[in-house]
Amino acid sequence: MAKISPVSAKYMIHTSIQIDGVVDNPDVIGAIFGQTEGLLGSELELRELQRSGRIGRIEVKTEIKGGKTTGEIIVPSSLDKAETAIIGASLETIQRIGPCDSKVRINTIEDVRISKRNQVIERAKELLRDLTNKVLPDSQDITDQVSQSVRMMEITEYGRDRLPAGPAIEESEEVIVVEGRADVLNLLKNGIKNVIGLNGTKIPDSIRDLGKKKVIILFVDGDRGGDLIIRSLLNMGIEIDYVIKAPDGKEVEEITKKEIHKALRSKVAIEQVKMELGSGDVPTNGKPQYQKPSYQKPPYQQRQLNNRESNLKEPSKIEQKKFKTILNDLIGTRGACILDDKLNILGKVPLSELITTINSVKGVYAVALDGVIDRNLALAAERLNINYLIGMSSKIRPQETKIGLLILNNF
Numbered sequence: 018m019a020k021i022s023p024v025s026a027k028y029m030i031h032t033s034i035q036i037d038g039v040v041d042n043p044d045v046i047g048a049i050f051g052q053t054e055g056l057l058g059s060e061l062e063l064r065e066l067q068r069s070g071r072i073g074r075i076e077v078k079t080e081i082k083g084g085k086t087t088g089e090i091i092v093p094s095s096l097d098k099a100e101t102a103i104i105g106a107s108l109e110t111i112q113r114i115g116p117c118d119s120k121v122r123i124n125t126i127e128d129v130r131i132s133k134r135n136q137v138i139e140r141a142k143e144l145l146r147d148l149t150n151k152v153l154p155d156s157q158d159i160t161d162q163v164s165q166s167v168r169m170m171e172i173t174e175y176g177r178d179r180l181p182a183g184p185a186i187e188e189s190e191e192v193i194v195v196e197g198r199a200d201v202l203n204l205l206k207n208g209i210k211n212v213i214g215l216n217g218t219k220i221p222d223s224i225r226d227l228g229k230k231k232v233i234i235l236f237v238d239g240d241r242g243g244d245l246i247i248r249s250l251l252n253m254g255i256e257i258d259y260v261i262k263a264p265d266g267k268e269v270e271e272i273t274k275k276e277i278h279k280a281l282r283s284k285v286a287i288e289q290v291k292m293e294l295g296s297g298d299v300p301t302n303g304k305p306q307y308q309k310p311s312y313q314k315p316p317y318q319q320r321q322l323n324n325r326e327s328n329l330k331e332p333s334k335i336e337q338k339k340f341k342t343i344l345n346d347l348i349g350t351r352g353a354c355i356l357d358d359k360l361n362i363l364g365k366v367p368l369s370e371l372i373t374t375i376n377s378v379k380g381v382y383a384v385a386l387d388g389v390i391d392r393n394l395a396l397a398a399e400r401l402n403i404n405y406l407i408g409m410s411s412k413i414r415p416q417e418t419k420i421g422l423l424i425l426n427n428f
Contacts, residue, residue, distance in 0.1 A: 026073055026093035029127040030105040034079075036086040038117030042077045045090065048114040049075065053107045061103060071095050072104070090121070101126060171205055172198075175213055176223030185210035188389055189410040191232040191426050193261075194224060196246065199270035200236070207274040208348035209281075209425070211410055212236075215246075220253050228256035234284060234426065239263035247290065259284040278345070281426055332405065332421065336360065336383075340407045340423060343385045348409075353386035372397050383407060395420055 034045065053063055066072040073093030079086050090108065094101040111121045175182035181198040189211035195201060197214050204212045215224065227233060235250065237243030239262050247260060261284045263269050264276055272280070332340065339360045347354065353371045355363045357380050366374045368388050375381050375397060383405035384398065390411040395418045398406055405421040415422045 026095055026129055028094045028096070028098070028101045029129055030090075030092040030094060030101065030108070031124045031127060032090040032092070032105070032108050033122050033124050034086075034088050034090060034114070034119060036114050036117050036119040038086065038115070039081055039084065040079075040086050040115040040117060042079060044115040045077045045079065045088075046075060048111050048119070049090070049108065052111045052113075056107055056110065057103060061100065061107075063104070066096070066104075086117075171210065172201060176221070176226070178216070178221035178223045180213050180216050180221055180223055182213040183210035185389070185410050186213055186227075188412050189231070190414065191234055191410075191424070192227055193234045193236050193426070194227075194257075195236045195269050196238065197270075200268070203270045203272070204236075204277065207277050208409070209277065211426075220250065220255060225255060232258045234259040234261060236261045236269055236280070237263070238268045239265045240268075251287075251291065257287045259286060260290045261285070278341075284426075332423065336405075337423075340383070340385060340405070344387075344407055344409075344425060347385060347387040350387050353384055353388070355381055356383040356385070358382040375401060375403070390422060390424070392417075395422075 050063055055062075059065065063072060067075075071094070073095075076091040077088060078091075079088035092104065092108070094104060096104065105123045105126055109121050109123060111119060113119055171184045173182055173184055174180065175186055181201045183201065183205050186192060191211060193204065193209065193212040195204065195212060195214050197216060201212050201214045213224070213227070215221065224233075233256060235247065235257050237246050237260070243262055250257060261280050263272050263280060267276070339356075343354050343356075343362070352365055352367055354365050355375060355378060357363055360382075363378060363381070364374065368386060371384070371386065372394060375384060381401060381403050384394075384403060385407040386409075388408055390406050390408040390413065392413050394406065395413055398420045399418060403420060405423060407423045409425050411422055411424050413422070
């Protein structure tokens with residue numbers, strides 16, 4: 018009889034009925050159509066509305082108990098709110114069903130679209146969760162992954178002992194010595210390229226040779242084995258300038274980028290290490306009680322400046338923190354940041370355009386770059402009265418320029 022389907026209905030009129038007697042469902046349907054006929058005019062006549070599909074199939078559910086009939090009437094409607102409310106109110110005018118007195122009461126008019134909307138929201142949440150789990154990484158994640166893989170491919174072999182090493186051993190003033198190949202790979206992955214591995218307990222001749230011409234920084238695991246390596250190298254007469262230990266209980270190959278840079282900033286001069294080891298002051302956790310030193314230059318920076326004097330002050334703590342943050346952000350970009358005296362970034366340029374750019378920019382205070390500080394860059398910086406050059410490593414010594422030089426290992 019009715020053309021409207023539950024899918025197309027916008028509202029559901031829920032009505033309760035109480036009948037003082039026993040009646041059948043057809044009696045209820047007949048009373049609904051009979052007692053509302055002509056009540057609301059031809060436009061809201063139930064039979065015409067059902068014939069046109071604006072009122073759906075009326076469902077009646079009854080239950081007989083104790084000689085009385087109770088139940089529910091459900092009327093689906095695709096009319097608007099006002100018309101649906103009028104139809105619902107008209108049902109309450111029914112006073113008799115069959116031969117029995119009755120009472121009809123509208124319980125609620127349900128907006129079917131609300132329940133559909135809730136279903137849409139819940140389903141959308143599920144779809145979003147699936148999409149989030151399967152979504153492609155953003156461009157920065159892809160860049161980081163590619164940069165890390167490239168850095169790990171940069172591992173080389175150094176010297177006649179064919180030791181695993183990074184590509185910046187020859188050009189760097191400082192060399193970080195670790196225990197094995199896995200340690201070298203972890204440091205390369207995190208942008209440290211001036212690193213070389215011992216590759217065993219026997220001290221290679223290549224490490225001895227490096228100790229004679231480079232600043233050696235020994236980076237060992239944070240366990241008892243790390244202490245033994247320190248003692249072993251000292252007993253063999255290897256020239257070491259600084260010592261770094263990984264966090265307690267961790268190995269160099271497993272520590273994070275943040276832990277690596279924190280350890281590099283906490284390097285300890287070999288003289289202090291000798292004093293601690295000589296006094297036997299090694300606690301049960303296997304890590305000497307080193308005191309974190311204040312900012313200090315490496316030994317080669319403490320030598321005389323070959324009669325070249327400079328009034329440049331050491332960078333403040335705020336400057337060091339800013340330089341470190343910018344340098345970490347530059348790792349893997351092969352670019353440079355130009356800063357003014359308020360440490361604001363004036364611009365970012367590729368390394369190939371750096372010297373040309375600083376020649377055309379006024380008020381340059383410092384330059385940070387993901388690369389090696391060479392003589393040409395230092396000369397250009399001197400000519401332009403730039404205060405600091407901050408890079409991953411340097412081909413020139415601090416005593417060879419009036420510019421303040423800071424490299425990754427200084428932080």
